């Protein structure tokens with residue numbers, strides 16, 4: 001047996017498709033002293049029983065790009081390595097059996113076009129011509145993506161392993177990692193039964209074993225092994241060029257295999273497996289088939305493919321696969337442990353994602369950052385609920401059961417709720433709040449008028465939703481009177497220390513060095529000028545800042561700030577989210593309402609826009625920040641959780657005559673779209689600079705103090721940009737924008753919408769999206785030309801705007 005090396009630059013743990021792909025890409029990037037350790041044999045965990053469909057389209061452009069990379073890699077891997085991969089680019093069909101599904105599929109075809117994939121919409125007969133084994137009586141239509149395909153999971157993994165060794169990596173089977181040596185919060189060595197390997201970085205791609213392994217070192221990887229079953233038939237003359245088929249209304253998928261079919265599905269009553277731990281020795285192992293559970297899938301399949309009735313059954317396979325609470329996989333460096341990288345939780349997409357995920361993970365390991373923004377799969381998207389085993393299991397069961405169900409606009413999860421509540425939860429519920437959930441927090445999305453008989457319940461549709469008029473009502477209250485938003489879930493950090501100002505002046509691109517009492521809206525940039533964080537920084541004292549960011553960014557932003565505090569500075573970051581509530585009082589009457597219950601001078605002179613004050617409301621002292629995400633005069637009140645009910649009650653009583661209303665996150669969204677306020681993770685992120693995003697006003701000019709990303713910003717200011725965020729307003733108020741609609745400029749594809757919604761003050765739909773042009777985009781270019789949006793296959797005329805649609809001069813905000 002080959003001897004283990006005493007040291008390596010990177011050690012990959014796990015010899016499934018993701019581990020082999022990561023080792024392959026590490027070696028290709030020049031890290032030839034990469035070692036892959038597999039405790040049994042390559043593919044013996046989950047890969048060997050994967051079904052092997054390779055679809056590409058996702059709701060994120062970058063994840064779609066990642067899967068597109070897999071396709072490109074798989075096309076050439078056999079020629080490169082000399083090993084067969086079973087790769088076939090036969091295309092992928094997706095069926096729609098009702099009008100709502102057809103609306104979803106048409107929107108998916110638009111999304112595909114936005115992301116550069118030519119998805120074709122077919123009639124039932126055209127679909128049947130591609131897939132003659134199916135009945136089409138119940139079909140409304142289908143979509144076909146010619147570049148989708150399928151691979152043999154074991155063969156493609158062996159080919160990646162061969163490619164990795166050809167490029168210089170070493171692979172060791174039958175080598176179990178027993179421990180990691182960690183010193184000063186960093187990995188020093190991997191310990192195995194056959195010796196130890198000193199290394200700089202560890203990449204854990206151990207499939208469903210990743211959670212337990214990572215937990216030993218304080219790293220949380222929220223995944224759940226779920227039983228997944230599919231049937232393999234004997235050969236019955238199925239043509240080898242058959243596309244893969246997804247029939248989501250019947251919860252099933254199909255692919256051709258040696259002249260027969262593979263057919264599997266996602267039942268609504270799935271079963272988590274190995275709740276108390278994966279048994280020892282579980283490799284090249286399967287579970288006993290659960291025939292009763294599979295019967296529901298079989299029945300649905302027989303309605304589509306009658307030939308299954310008589311086809312011989314080779315095997316009903318039940319294999320556990322790793323699923324995650326949000327259906328996305330998990331990549332990146334663990335926030336809890338430096339140099340510990342994770343690639344796990346691939347849900348149903350291990351083979352489709354393996355090529356691209358390995359590429360991205362390898363780049364992350366080598367360069368310290370992913371090749372592009374991977375927020376939807378970033379390990380830092382998790383937070384407190386993801387540490388709770390029961391929460392993870394319940395939410396993952398829901399996600400599994402929804403794998404093929406309709407993906408509705410604005411759909412919320414229903415499981416494992418409520419988990420975290422604001423102190424106002426019961427009060428808001430009693431007043432008709434319809435709650436959504438983020439990072440475990442219950443948050444009011446909108447308020448039903450209970451007296452008028454409205455029910456606080458979302459009824460999902462691709463048309464106008466049932467909450468539309470309620471949101472319009474709340475929006476009007478914001479614009480014409482005052483509204484109160486419970487934003488307790490917002491993430492809040494305290495940064496203290498002698499050098500807090502110096503730290504922030506490096507990390508934040510806006511000026512955070514102003515006197516105590518000032519507030520800065522700022523981005524935090526990476527070395528490419530990309531926006532890693534977009535948040536508010538309030539200076540409470542010479543040596544103390546209070547930082548407020550979005551609910552979902554708690555782990556990510558904390559990690560970014562903490563890592564970027566220059567070594568040796570006295571600046572300590574603390575997450576104070578749980579201790580504080582945040583009530584946002586906004587609207588033209590908000591000052592008058594607040595002044596009724598507060599003796600402090602709230603006038604514009606004493607308390608101007610973008611400042612922070614300590615004020616007292618009904619005897620409770622709090623931090624008030626004059627900012628607003630609605631574009632109206634507003635006060636963010638940050639106060640101890642225990643004080644929130646009394647303050648809320650006092651404000652509601654004081655505002656009764658002023659028209660003060662409760663408002664929820666969906667009204668906030670309509671208000672911010674009218675103001676063109678950007679949303680991190682949606683409109684802005686690591687792939688966009690503030691100059692491209694129209695946020696140049698928030699970035700320091702000149703000055704001696706350097707900040708991260710400055711060189712790129714200064715270059716873009718001099719030389720211009722190739723994309724620019726533009727606001728689009730369709731002429732037709734009935735158009736429904738959801739995001740991802742394709743932008744056409746003078747008939748040419750120019751980008752896609754990052755956000756879509758409706759502005760109740762302007763009475764029109766609103767979209768935000770980047771207009772791209774390799775030769776450069778400036779204001780004149782962005783505002784000229786004839787613009788259209790592709791909305792579910794229909795071209796809709798629209799006008800471009802670079803200024804906010806509501807109060808472009810910001811007078812109301814500063815009033």
Ligand SMILES: NCCCC(=O)O
Pocket residue numbers: 050051052053054055246253264348349
């Ligand atoms: N592992 C099954 C894949 C199903 C799908 O791609 O939809």
